[in-house]
Amino acid sequence: MSAQHANAPYYFVPGPSRWPVTAGISLLIMMAGASAWVNDIAWGPYLNAAGLIGFLVVLYKWFGEAIGESESGMYNKRIDASFRWSMSWFIFSEIMFFAAFFGALFYARSITMPWLGDLDHKMLWPDFAAHWGNVGPAGTVESFATMGPFWVPTINTILLLTSGVTLTISHHAIRENHRGQTAFWLAATILLGAIFMGFQVYEYMHAYSELNLKLTSGVYGSTFFLLTGFHGFHVTLGAIMLSVVLYRVLKGHFTADNHFAFEGAAWYWHFVDVVWLGLYVVVYWL
Numbered sequence: 001m002s003a004q005h006a007n008a009p010y011y012f013v014p015g016p017s018r019w020p021v022t023a024g025i026s027l028l029i030m031m032a033g034a035s036a037w038v039n040d041i042a043w044g045p046y047l048n049a050a051g052l053i054g055f056l057v058v059l060y061k062w063f064g065e066a067i068g069e070s071e072s073g074m075y076n077k078r079i080d081a082s083f084r085w086s087m088s089w090f091i092f093s094e095i096m097f098f099a100a101f102f103g104a105l106f107y108a109r110s111i112t113m114p115w116l117g118d119l120d121h122k123m124l125w126p127d128f129a130a131h132w133g134n135v136g137p138a139g140t141v142e143s144f145a146t147m148g149p150f151w152v153p154t155i156n157t158i159l160l161l162t163s164g165v166t167l168t169i170s171h172h173a174i175r176e177n178h179r180g181q182t183a184f185w186l187a188a189t190i191l192l193g194a195i196f197m198g199f200q201v202y203e204y205m206h207a208y209s210e211l212n213l214k215l216t217s218g219v220y221g222s223t224f225f226l227l228t229g230f231h232g233f234h235v236t237l238g239a240i241m242l243s244v245v246l247y248r249v250l251k252g253h254f255t256a257d258n259h260f261a262f263e264g265a266a267w268y269w270h271f272v273d274v275v276w277l278g279l280y281v282v283v284y285w286l
Contacts, residue, residue, distance in 0.1 A: 026054035163192035
């Protein structure tokens with residue numbers, strides 16, 4: 001929300017927008033490309049990249065319009081409340097998104113795996129050991145090593161927890177109207193997020209080249225890359241959001257009383273931190 005224009009006498013209602021439709025089309029293209037990519041179709045990576053670029057352009061234009069509306073004095077406290085409710089419901093939808101993946105992991109690990117190894121199935125697969133991280137009972141999956149918590153996942157946990165602290169310091173600074181400190185600690189948060197992603201890329205390279213752990217490595221590989229990959233995607237989005245907020249801080253768009261764009265991005269980043277703690281325990285330790 002704008003720092004200078006927070007008391008417009010009316011409730012702003014935006015006109016028809018093309019951005020929701022174009023965002024949906026971009027996401028559809030991106031996911032279609034990703035599906036083709038994981039199935040080794042040659043044009044998959046290019047379609048995925050085209051969809052991603054299109055989606056980023058839509059976000060740039062869409063949020064640019066919202067920022068322009070805010071800075072031109074069209075918003076007020078009621079709009080601020082609408083944004084807060086919208087961001088809250090969005091984060092709730094993300095919680096359900098990851099809950100579904102954690103549920104899939106729980107079902108595969110704690111229900112399906114013991115079921116495949118019970119006495120009734122010993123006649124079908126007498127040599128099958130029902131432990132998490134195996135190659136499955138049918139022998140169609142290549143051997144692989146599982147991913148442990150040391151050291152990259154633990155370092156990444158420290159990085160994300162530290163980024164939560166630096167972001168909180170930045171939030172306190174903006175509430176005290178210290179723009180320089182706000183920008184410094186916000187930039188530190190973004191840097192920590194970038195380092196996190198660098199380590200995750202290294203972890204994936206290590207998994208593929210040294211552990212033979214791939215997306216095709218049975219249910220273990222699929223759930224591992226599904227959970228950590230989508231989390232990494234959310235870290236990237238969060239870093240982009242915080243980068244936009246940093247730009248706006250440097251431009252002087254916020255004050256101590258009006259800075260919901262900062263708060264909304266901070267909520268999202270703390271949500272990503274909490275999800276990672278769950279991943280760190282469930283995926284790497286258990």
